[in-house]
Amino acid sequence: MAAGNLQPKNLQEASGEPTTEELVEQLTASLGREDVTDALAEIGIPAVGPLIQALRHRQDGLVKYNAALALTKIGTPAVRGLLLSVEDADVDVRAEACWALGEIGDERALDPLLASLRDDDWQVRQNAATSLAKMGNKKAIPPLIMALGDEDWHVRKQAAWVLGVIGDVMAIKPLYKALEDFDPVVQEEVATAIGKIGDPGAAVDAVLDALKDPNPAVREEAVESLRRKGQAAVAPLIHALAHRRDIRVKQEAAEALLIVGEPAVEPLIHITLRTKAESVRKIGVKTLGQLEDTRAVEPLCQIVAKDQSAAVRHCAAVALGNIGDPDAAGTLIRAMKDKDVRVRKAADKSLKKIKVERVTREGKAKEDSDV
Secondary structure (H helix, E strand, O other): OOHHHOOHHHHHHHHOOOOHHHHHHHHHHOOOOOOOHHHHHHHOHHHHHHHHHHHHHOOOHHHHHHHHHHHHHHOHHHHHHHHHHOOOOOHHHHHHHHHHHHHHOOHHHHHHHHHHOOOOOHHHHHHHHHHHHHHOOHHHHHHHHHHOOOOOHHHHHHHHHHHHHHOOHHHHHHHHHHOOOOOHHHHHHHHHHHHHHOOHHHHHHHHHHHHOOOOHHHHHHHHHHHHHHOHHHHHHHHHHHHHOOOHHHHHHHHHHHHHHOHHHHHHHHHHHHHOOOHHHHHHHHHHHHHHOOHHHHHHHHHHHHHOOOHHHHHHHHHHHHHHOOHHHHHHHHHHOOOOOHHHHHHHHHHHHHHHHHHHHHHHHHHHHHHO
16 A cells, blocks of 8 residues: 555554554643643644543542643533533542633533532532633523522522622622521622622612512511611612602602611711702701701701702701701791791791700600609
């Protein structure tokens, strides 16, 4: 047979060079001693099978790692074998396979990686979560959101972390609800994820939706959640009050701030005094009056005396009456000469209310001293 008709394998044998199969065998045998991953990657598809075998059947951890590394450099042709390796009985194999799939980034790995979040071994779970985060595929978001309710706290924690890394606002509402997780480690990871995504608007929507839920238990839980969060709940609600265009959302945010209570007072004072939006000032002064905190008295007196809007001055005069602090009396007396009749009437009514409350308090104090 003429030399020109020989197959490549035969040509290699005739020239004394190793065949591709022999070369792969030699290189895989060296995985634990030296870095031959680039050479194996250059061979490509013919190296995939032996590398998968090395990954799954060799005992040396360094061999497994280098096999996985070589497979990541080969890329897409290695995915099928790695997907099978994700279900291997050997923990190290599963962990390396999860890592390698994340490096390759093939969409076929999404479901197996999500399933690996429930693996018994923490290293496998961690590698699966890291790979999902690295891939950043939005198709993973719905199942990750479902994983926030998993019975295993490890899974919930990893799901929250991945959602935070992906950073899509679609996850904000579910994450906000997940702040109620009974495990403090999960709560911390969820809070961090919300901070990374950083969409106060979506967080507010989650709160307001819960407060309007037809289920009384959900509404009660939302109220308790606001009270527990305290200061942490104020910023997104203030943001909604100040910047949302829908007046109903502004009012609902103010109602939520009422539930939060005392921590909302100073931020409300600040936004009410600084904003140019009349609707925000009106809602702000009404809410301050309902909170009945004496820290609001001086700012409300300023508003009664100086605000350009008669409607806002009127609301502030009413608010001062609700708070009932005698220190507001002087401002209310002067407001009885306001050019707007509604302001004058509100000032008169509030002043009478303050006087009645003062007389009542003084009378009670006298009774207590007599006893």
